[in-house]
Structures are given as C-alpha cells and as structure tokens.
Amino acid sequence: xxxxxxxxxxxxxxxxxxxxxxxxxxxxxxxxxxxxxxxxxxxxxxxxxxxxxxxxxxxxxxxxxxxxxxxxxxxxxxxxxxxxxxxxxxxxxxxxxxxxxxxxxxxxxxxxxxxxxxxxxxxxxxxxxxxxxxxxxxxxxxxxxxxxxxxxxxxxxxxxxxxxxxxxxxxxxxxxxxxxxxxxxxxxxxxxxxxxxxxxxxxxxxxxxxxxxxxxxxxxxxxxxxxxxxxx
Amino acid sequence: xxxxxxxxxxxxxxxxxxxxxxxxxxxxxxxxxxxxxxxxxxxxxxxxxxxxxxxxxxxxxxxxxxxxxxxxxxxxxxxxxxxxxxxxxxxxxxxxxxxxxxxxxxxxxxxxxxxxxxxxxxxxxxxxxxxxxxxxxxxxxxxxxxxxxxxxxxxxxxxxxxxxxxxxxxxxxxxxxxxxxxxxxxxxxxxxxxxxxxxxxxxxxxxxxxxxxxxxxxxxxxxxxxxxxxxx
DNA sequence: TATAAATGTGTCACAGCGACACAATATTGA
DNA sequence: TCAATATTGTGTCGCTGTGACACATTTATA
Numbered sequence: 001x002x003x004x005x006x007x008x009x010x011x012x013x014x015x016x017x018x019x020x021x022x023x024x025x026x027x028x029x030x031x032x033x034x035x036x037x038x039x040x041x042x043x044x045x046x047x048x049x050x051x052x053x054x055x056x057x058x059x060x061x062x063x064x065x066x067x068x069x070x071x072x073x074x075x076x077x078x079x080x081x082x083x084x085x086x087x088x089x090x091x092x093x094x095x096x097x098x099x100x101x102x103x104x105x106x107x108x109x110x111x112x113x114x115x116x117x118x119x120x121x122x123x124x125x126x127x128x129x130x131x132x133x134x135x136x137x138x139x140x141x142x143x144x145x146x147x148x149x150x151x152x153x154x155x156x157x158x159x160x161x162x163x164x165x166x167x168x169x170x171x172x173x174x175x176x177x178x179x180x181x182x183x184x185x186x187x188x189x190x191x192x193x194x195x196x197x198x199x200x201x202x203x204x205x206x207x208x209x210x211x212x213x214x215x216x217x218x219x220x221x222x223x224x225x226x227x228x229x230x231x232x
Numbered sequence: 233x234x235x236x237x238x239x240x241x242x243x244x245x246x247x248x249x250x251x252x253x254x255x256x257x258x259x260x261x262x263x264x265x266x267x268x269x270x271x272x273x274x275x276x277x278x279x280x281x282x283x284x285x286x287x288x289x290x291x292x293x294x295x296x297x298x299x300x301x302x303x304x305x306x307x308x309x310x311x312x313x314x315x316x317x318x319x320x321x322x323x324x325x326x327x328x329x330x331x332x333x334x335x336x337x338x339x340x341x342x343x344x345x346x347x348x349x350x351x352x353x354x355x356x357x358x359x360x361x362x363x364x365x366x367x368x369x370x371x372x373x374x375x376x377x378x379x380x381x382x383x384x385x386x387x388x389x390x391x392x393x394x395x396x397x398x399x400x401x402x403x404x405x406x407x408x409x410x411x412x413x414x415x416x417x418x419x420x421x422x423x424x425x426x427x428x429x430x431x432x433x434x435x436x437x438x439x440x441x442x443x444x445x446x447x448x449x450x451x452x453x454x455x456x457x458x459x460x461x462x463x464x
Numbered sequence: 465t466a467t468a469a470a471t472g473t474g475t476c477a478c479a480g481c482g483a484c485a486c487a488a489t490a491t492t493g494a
Numbered sequence: 495t496c497a498a499t500a501t502t503g504t505g506t507c508g509c510t511g512t513g514a515c516a517c518a519t520t521t522a523t524a
Binding site: 168211 | 500
C-alpha cells in the first residue's frame with residue numbers, strides 16, 4: 001500500500017530549513033549569522049539552519065528551533081514561517097528549497113553565550129550589504145526585515161525583542177529601531193491598553209526620570225493585530 | 233566541487249507543491265479539488281499539486297503553475313505562497329513537506345474546461361467539512377481561506393476572481409462572498425479611486441438598473457495594501 | 465407612466481492615530 | 495535647598511478613512 005520506493009525520490013530537491021533571528025541591540029536591528037564550516041560557501045556568513053532530521057524532527061518548526069538552539073543555546077521568544085525560497089541556481093548542488101523562519105529574541109537572552117564564540121555573531125542589518133553572504137541569504141534577510149517592519153506597524157510582535165518585564169519607553173525604542181521612524185508614545189500606550197495582552201507589574205523601575213511602569217505579556221495570549229497601521 | 237552524492241539525501245523529506253485555487257461562483261467561495269488517482273488517499277479529493285520536476289521547473293512557483301495548468305488549462309490570475317506544511321504523520325510514506333500556494337482565478341476562465349471532466353471540481357468551501365479530504369488538506373484549505381479573508385480586508389486581491397472588465401457591484405459582491413459580511417459600496421468606491429490601480433472603461437454595461445461603470449486593472453501594476461481594514 | 469432595481473453622490477458621525485502642550489516624578493548639580 | 499533636566503504619563507485637538515444612510519440618477523419593466 002505505501003510504496004517505500006518512489007520514482008521521484010531520485011530527483012527530490014535539496015531541502016533545508018533556515019532562520020532569520022532578529023534582535024534589537026544598541027539601538028540597531030541585528031541578525032544572527034553563522035560562519036559556514038562546510039561547502040558550499042565555506043567561510044562566508046550564512047543563516048543558521050540545516051537539514052531536517054526525519055528521525056527526530058516532528059515538523060520543520062522543530063528543525064528550525066533545534067538549529068537555533070544549537071547556535072544560541074536558547075529558544076527564541078517568537079517564531080513563524082516566513083517563506084520558502086527555491087530555484088535551480090541558488091545552490092551549486094542542484095535544485096534546492098529553503099524553508100525560512102523568522103524569529104525574535106531579547107538580546108540579553110543570548111549575548112553571554114554568543115560572546116564566547118566567534119563563528120556566531122549578531123550582524124547589524126545595515127552592514128549586511130557590505131558582507132559576503134552565502135547563497136541568496138542576503139535577499140532572504142531583506143525580505144524578513146520587510147516582514148518584520150510591516151508587522152511592527154500593525155501588531156505587537158516587537159515585544160519579543162524585549163525581556164520579560166519591559167517599559168513603554170523600551171518598547172517604543174525597539175519599534176522605532178525596527179521601522180526606522182519615530183512613533184508617538186501616546187499611540188503606543190493606547191495600543192498597549194486596548195490590546196489586552198499585557199499585565200502591569202506593581203514594581204516600577206528607574207529610567208533616568210520618573211519611575212516607569214513595567215509590563216509583561218499575559219501568559220498564553222495571542223498576538224493582537226490592529227486594524228490600522230502606524231504612520232508610514 | 234559540487235558533490236553529486238550527499239549523505240543527507242537518503243533521508244530527504246518528501247517534498248511536494250500544492251495549490252489552493254479559489255474562485256467565486258454563484259455567490260459562493262469555491263476551491264478547486266482533484267480526485268486522487270494514486271495512493272495514498274486514492275479516490276479522495278485533494279489539492280492540485282505534485283512533485284517538482286527538477287529538470288524543467290526553475291522554481292517552485294513554476295511547479296505550482298504547471299500543476300494548476302494541467303488541471304485547468306489556464307494560468308491563475310493571482311498566485312502567492314501561502315505556507316509550508318510538514319510533519320512526520322501527514323503522509324504515510326514518511327516525513328513530508330508540502331509547499332502550498334494560494335491562487336485566484338475568474339470562474340469564467342476555467343468553467344468550460346472543468347465541466348467536461350469529473351475528477352476536477354469546484355467545491356463549495358462550506359461543503360469541505362462534510363467531504364473526505366486527503367492528507368491534511370482540510371486544514372490547509374481552512375488556513376488559505378483565512379488568509380484570503382484577511383487580504384480582502386486590506387487589499388484589492390479579490391479583483392483577481394473577476395474577469396478583465398468588472399463593475400463596482402461585481403467586486404462588492406465578490407468581496408462580500410469572501411469575507412461573509414456586507415460592505416459599504418461607498419467605501420469600496422473610495423478605495424478604488426484612491427488605489428490608483430484601475431482604469432475606467434468608456435463603455436458602460438447593463439446591470440439590472442442604471443448602466444454601470446466598468447474598470448480594469450492597470451497593466452503591470454502592483455496590488456495596493458491599505459493602511460486600514462474594512463469593518464470586522 | 466409609475467415602479468422597481470441598481471448605480472452613483474453627498475454628508476455626518478465615529479474611531480484611532482499624529483501632534484503637542486502640560487503635568488508628574490525621578491535624578492543631578494550648584 | 496532648589497532649580498534644571500530628563501523621562502514618564504495625561505489631556506485634547508485635528509485629520510483621515512470607514513460606516514451609515516439619505517437622496518439623486520439612470521435603466522428596465524409592468
């Protein structure tokens with residue numbers, strides 16, 4: 001009934017899973033890149049990823065998480081599928097497909113681990129152009145950036161670049177770094193209050209001026225999409 | 233330099249490309265389904281799709297188009313990637329990945345061809361639940377529907393369910409069928425005028441009342457995304 | 465010729481964002 | 495001690511785009 005042998009498998013495309021892991025650090029949007037240890041493109045920077053382990057990975061989501069954890073030692077706070085990139089030319093070994101994920105994490109969560117390694121680095125998104133990047137990963141990163149920027153206009157995803165407790169000022173700063181424009185504090189507060197996805201923390205925190213209210217994401221809550229974009 | 237032999241290829245996941253082709257016909261949202269001629273799920277309805285032909289397909293987009301044209305004899309007016317679905321259990325032959333596309337076409341473009349065949353049919357989206365559908369295609373169709381509904385709220389994609397020339401009334405009807413709610417004619421006209429993606433046609437057309445203005449999509453124009461959603 | 469049916473227009477209310485003034489509360493330095 | 499400064503938080507006005515709805519326009523039909 002199930003053919004363990006399939007005529008098409010001979011020419012199955014090469015299939016990999018890669019992730020574009022973003023964070024905001026030092027007021028800049030950064031991407032996690034890995035110095036490639038294997039051919040092709042050995043020595044170039046590329047996205048963290050690899051082949052599916054069909055014996056242990058139950059889905060490609062698991063593959064993406066596994067590969068990210070190998071490089072960062074922690075799971076990202078946000079993960080979603082971006083898009084698949086395919087083509088006859090993008091890999092010298094033949095027709096290939098990369099399923100790309102788009103992930104977010106707070107810089108603090110990984111920085112201590114990253115700093116001890118020199119083949120895994122946070123690269124400033126504005127410096128990608130001047131680097132030699134493997135495969136079509138430069139294009140992929142660009143598309144992931146655009147998706148993140150879009151999402152920042154109509155959803156609260158940027159909170160996943162922040163630690164568990166955060167202030168309005170921190171979130172405002174992260175959003176502004178992502179979209180490359182300033183936004184109104186007032187508009188952000190209105191959204192935080194109407195979204196109903198955050199809890200206020202009793203203890204306030206120093207911030208250079210008046211003590212700031214802290215928030216955290218309500219456990220198990222879904223990301224809210226607003227019906228309107230912020231200023232373009 | 234290029235290894236024609238790769239250790240991982242032995243356990244490469246099964247990779248296919250499927251499409252959810254929508255149209256609006258008789259005031260209902262329909263999906264093109266195909267009666268499966270092969271195992272697994274022989275005899276069940278499933279999405280049109282299949283394996284990549286790595287010798288002739290330059291990208292998976294081409295695969296999706298090729299498979300759709302085999303069933304409808306024409307190319308869809310709109311095609312975009314939806315998402316990949318993967319898992320160890322979704323195909324009895326083992327770990328598999330389906331890259332799913334989401335496509336739109338005017339019913340008139342295909343109806344004459346479809347009607348002569350009985351293993352390819354437009355199925356009403358509300359009747360999917362009561363059918364036996366192959367693989368996880370029921371879930372996939374549901375997700376594609378949600379994406380289409382979202383897009384209908386902030387973009388003009390629904391025009392691709394209409395013939396070249398269309399009226400405001402026709403577009404209004406198609407949108408309402410997709411999202412399952414009524415919208416304001418006035419709001420739609422405002423969007424048509426501000427989007428700058430349509431040309432008016434001199435010749436007006438009968439519509440049961442006053443003659444209706446006709447529109448067509450400007451050649452080579454991109455779909456406009458509005459900054460605000462229609463009523464939810 | 466009146467009625468029905470659809471198209472097209474004018475206008476008001478409402479929601480949410482932008483802008484900005486201003487109040488509140490912390491730190492810092494003279 | 496107190497003014498200057500910095501950041502947070504609030505109040506409010508204007509603008510834009512959608513919803514709602516009335517009304518005018520144009521066609522077919524009885």
